Amino acid sequence: MDRWLLRTMTELTSRKFVSRLTGRFAKSSFSRRLIPRFVAMYGIAVEEAEKKLEEYGSLNEFFTRRLKPGSRPVDGNAEALVSPVDARVTACGSVSKGMLLEVKGQTYTLDELLNGSPRTSLYENGRFWVLYLSPKDYHRIHAPCDGTIAESEHIPGRVYPVNEFGLTSMRRVLSRNERLVTYIRHDAGEIAVVKVGALNVSSIQYVSPKPKTLDRGQELAYFEFGSTVVLLAESGICDAREDLKPGDNVKMGERLGTLAGNRKGKAEP
Template structure:
């Protein structure tokens, strides 16, 4: 009964207009008074922020903050695939004949994640990492590899929560929520950086849509509230770092594994 009630409440609160209302509040000047309390509540490392707390004019401005130079070193090896975000790994494993198995008990197809993109075939036997960002985390999304952005895709959708409850109990959250996808061609193949919107604010913003050439660690986009990045690699191009698994935390710029031609 409790699970049914929570699912029903989540269905009702997943409407875009509710997220828009939350977004307007977070972008109002009144919201700046909540910044110290918000930072304390979520244990945010304010010493890493680019600016002192009082310099942020709104809660949203603080939430999408940049970090001080050097706060997130980028793994230097030419063949490393790095984490595009600070996150908890909530799923990782090989893609088997176009299906990602057991993400919190649910299977997803690459076709549904990428909404039948012609590029989906590239990832049918690749590798998938699901990276969840909580409100505690730094919310800018960076390039996991150096290469060329060959396509950007906007996939409209809902704004269900992408936390543990949402992934376990709401059907097909990662493929039903709004998504922005960046496809990056690199020396060993291609990666898809799937940015999944979430309940409350949901907005995903590109830093500069005109940019096509990126260097590993460059900013791609940012979330205006906690969300998830699904990172896909092509078949036979990636080997996961041996100590990484579901439940591990990673920082932006940290090596996830190695690419191979």
């Protein structure tokens, strides 16, 4: 199919109502019939799931499944910054003067990604990781570090796909899609977890009750269908893993970097 036509069709189907319709079907009892086919199509490791396939009442319930205890060990280093999700690393590196460089050939600014938040200045020379969740992945989102939730923000937007086609062929999807941002205050500084909605993601939900304080690896939120998390670390607080590169796969709880010790006198945003 011509790429221009595909882009045009994607624009037309990126409205929220399309995802709502998809979500309504996925939450219906009828959709449970598709679970075995979905498992086979994507090669999902069903042995990790908390329940047996026949115990899930809908496709959405299976998508948002929890795993058996111990399936995702969390790095034991108290200063570890860990992956909040199972994902493929789409991009990672240093933020330079407020720019996230080369995410699939496109350059994003922190200001647009964080919707002009006054907290943007904290991350101007920090670190970033773009983490893509495919349909086969575990879709719950966990705390990347210990800390307290300083602020949460919902940013309305579109629902373009965040797969290879979406990131390379559509214009700046990470900053145009709907986003749910959680700012976490760690002793070393601040971490932002930017949860990006996508085509057929009917919603991004916090767990209930929504926590105020977090332990590293604690459940925080979940996607209904696949999407992307952009993880940001404040300037000067994180030594990133040097061996991690775009295209690598990570599991929730796997170390992405090490946070520096407590910084005295750090200015509040």
